[in-house]
Amino acid sequence: MNTPASPLLSPDRIASEHATLPQWALSSDEKSISRSFSFKNYYHTMAFANAVAWIAHQQDHHPDMTVSYNKCTVTYSTHSAGGITAKDFTAIKAVENLITG
């Protein structure tokens, strides 16, 4: 699911990347990073989930998502590496562009 191999980022690198994306939350073990997005209703929430899925298809890097009535939480981790890699931050920036872009 995650090709090509991407090395784990150092804690320092994660911190500096994360500093530019403060809306995203690192898990306590720093192995994943997530953000919740709020929407008006289930139609809008699913539309966003589909947009995130398109990014995932294009990048061949697939987040976990939770969908509820008016919220979608997107969580990235590079499972093949066992933690956060550059691919996760690339993906996060693309997801941010969905909202602001």
Next chain:
Amino acid sequence: MNTPASPLLSPDRIASEHATLPQWALSSDEKSISRSFSFKNYYHTMAFANAVAWIAHQQDHHPDMTVSYNKCTVTYSTHSAGGITAKDFTAIKAVENLITG
């Protein structure tokens, strides 16, 4: 989000409904019921999530979903009632029909 009001089901009623849908798991507090569905890839998983969303739109009863690469977990609860109601079983049966046709 859940209209009209639907009363909580008794433990006995939940048990008898659940007996006909053993693939679904009751939460330990019996306030929600869920099932995980496995798929070939993220495209298929999202296609299913969209199909479940259509049922939710039609029934005005919206499950929580978690989506990962090849799995979608669907969880129903009637939040306005604080637990499981007849609406949840109606929804579950519609979701089952997505797979069995």
Next chain:
Amino acid sequence: MNTPASPLLSPDRIASEHATLPQWALSSDEKSISRSFSFKNYYHTMAFANAVAWIAHQQDHHPDMTVSYNKCTVTYSTHSAGGITAKDFTAIKAVENLITG
């Protein structure tokens, strides 16, 4: 895309099936059958298109769809047979159930 092979229906059979589904329109050459569905907005229209797509995935029988702001037109034909087969009517009934079911 259309497996297994399904034979073309006779004009009489098409007429009798069609009589039960008068909301659907036969093309003038009777090689395809279509219906337009109206919705509130683009979110709703796309939600429906995704629901029809799920049926298509499940049945391995794929309609053409046109999507505009508040309308989705679904057109079935069995391309491998060069016209309308029983598979088209099976699909149409499943699509009708999305709305009424």
Next chain:
Amino acid sequence: MNTPASPLLSPDRIASEHATLPQWALSSDEKSISRSFSFKNYYHTMAFANAVAWIAHQQDHHPDMTVSYNKCTVTYSTHSAGGITAKDFTAIKAVENLITG
């Protein structure tokens, strides 16, 4: 559906914008512009249609789309203006970014 009002572009402006997006085809009356995108299967085609829909939701500018098994044709026109406006080219560039971005 198209807010705020966007004025029709002159034929010269359409020509110069179009020159940078030669994959898109102007209709013979120059009132709309479209492109067909090819995909592997219906899953991929629908994933793209959903991604285009997200752009449409965000921009409040909604293309017509036709979806077939392995092809999605996207057509933009600013209906409120009766032809092509700057909004159409903005939208087209966002759709291009879905593939190349």
